[in-house]
Amino acid sequence: MTTRVLYDFADNVATLTLNRPDRMNALTPTLFKEWQAATDRALDDGARAIVLTGAGKAFSTGADLQGGDGPEDALGRDLSNPLETYYNPMIRRLADLPVPVVSAINGPAVGAGMGFALSADIAVMARSAYLMLAFVRIGLVPDAGSTWLVAKAVGRAKALELALLGDEIPAEEGLRLGLVNRVVDDEDVLPTAQALAKRLAQGPSQALGMIRKQVANALDADFDAVLADEAANQAKAGATEDFMEAVMAFREKRPPAFKGR
Template identity: 45%
Template sequence: MTDQPLHYCVEAGIARLTLNRPDSLNSFNGEMHAAMRAALKAVRQDKSVRVLLLTGNGRGFCAGQDLSDRNVAPGAEAPDLGESLEKRYNPMLRTLRDLPFPTVCAVNGVAAGAGANIALACDIVLAARSASFIQAFCKIGLIPDSGGTWSLPRLVGMARAKGLAMLGDKLGAEQAEQWGLIWRCVDDEALADEALSLARHLASQPTQGLAYIKRALHASDDNGFDEQLDLERDLQRLAGRTSDYREGVSAFMEKRKPEFKGE
């Protein structure tokens, strides 16, 4: 692992993005934000990418914002945290959520503050059994950001969302799985292999069809039933025109394994 704040590589359709400030639990500073912005731009532009795998280096996934990067000295002018969200976090979360292929997050340790909500913005979240999720904002007088106030009630319900946000308690990976916050909790030593295996599987699937699934599920938050039926009709029409659909049907009829190209 290099000394860069973020490690990025693409292999066999998998873009692997590793947060790499282990001494600060991979918390975000200006350099990390710039690296993430560049990496997500590269991911979006690389036509070979069919899945993104996000994880952290060291004993933590991400502790959110590096507070030493915006320390407020006594008597100093208060920072504009809204500007920080507008220019840094919000564009990152929008890009991550809207990528036209699956995103997998392997939470290898503590995910706190914005770090927890960045993980939850991914499509499928795996967590090591020793990992934990902490909405730490309330402990310093802030609100959950990076999409936290949107994702938490949708994933675990309003009562649990309020408890997590207002108390800032640590939620272990096993409990997070039971509550539906994440997809699966796995043994620590199995996390890397499980996440890579999942990414490889998704990279071999009909990428455009998976992108349409994401689009439909995201839209269901705001659509009424009739609107959702119309969207399903429109997206199914598009999906039916892909070469992967033709390959899937041909493979089924010929009783063989399909070879999807992501087209």
């Protein structure tokens, strides 16, 4: 049986690779089940950062409209069912992870694939890759969190333009709009993402986990709620071994050696 999500673990970084290159890594229920299992494995293995990428020439072109690998992958008439059963739980899982996520956008990230690519905390994009909210081209609406992710990044007017026209967004334009963080040569996209993930994995993991959720909460909260969230998280961060290590390292004039505790 073909593994639909490849798993690699090194330097406390788990790299998860969507692996349907013959179908441009189009998404199916089978793939989502393996993706969930691979994410569980990463946390069980003690991963302190996760890299998400695609095999072959694409990151992911979104839902597999041809039905996937078997009867369980076939699309029904009610498209809310796969969203509620697979897509939304996966996008929420990524948002709720206690460790940072870096996406290596090695090729086209289209439709739901764009939503998943942009769900990472840091997105590294290959120079030849592109993003596309292609839903309107097949009579559908954005999903996989892409409405929220894009609107928060670029604002109402530009988000409507991208969603209503469904045009390709080249890598450099994605960078200019603030949709991605880095654009690099194609051969450098995965090494760059893994290097960033390794750097994050060497950091204070508990604080990093709180930071990613704190920023997400701040996008929809008022000022007082943000202040309260900061105070609550600071209390937790201040009680970690990593904070104490940082204080000792400062006093001893040396780099801190964070353990993620």
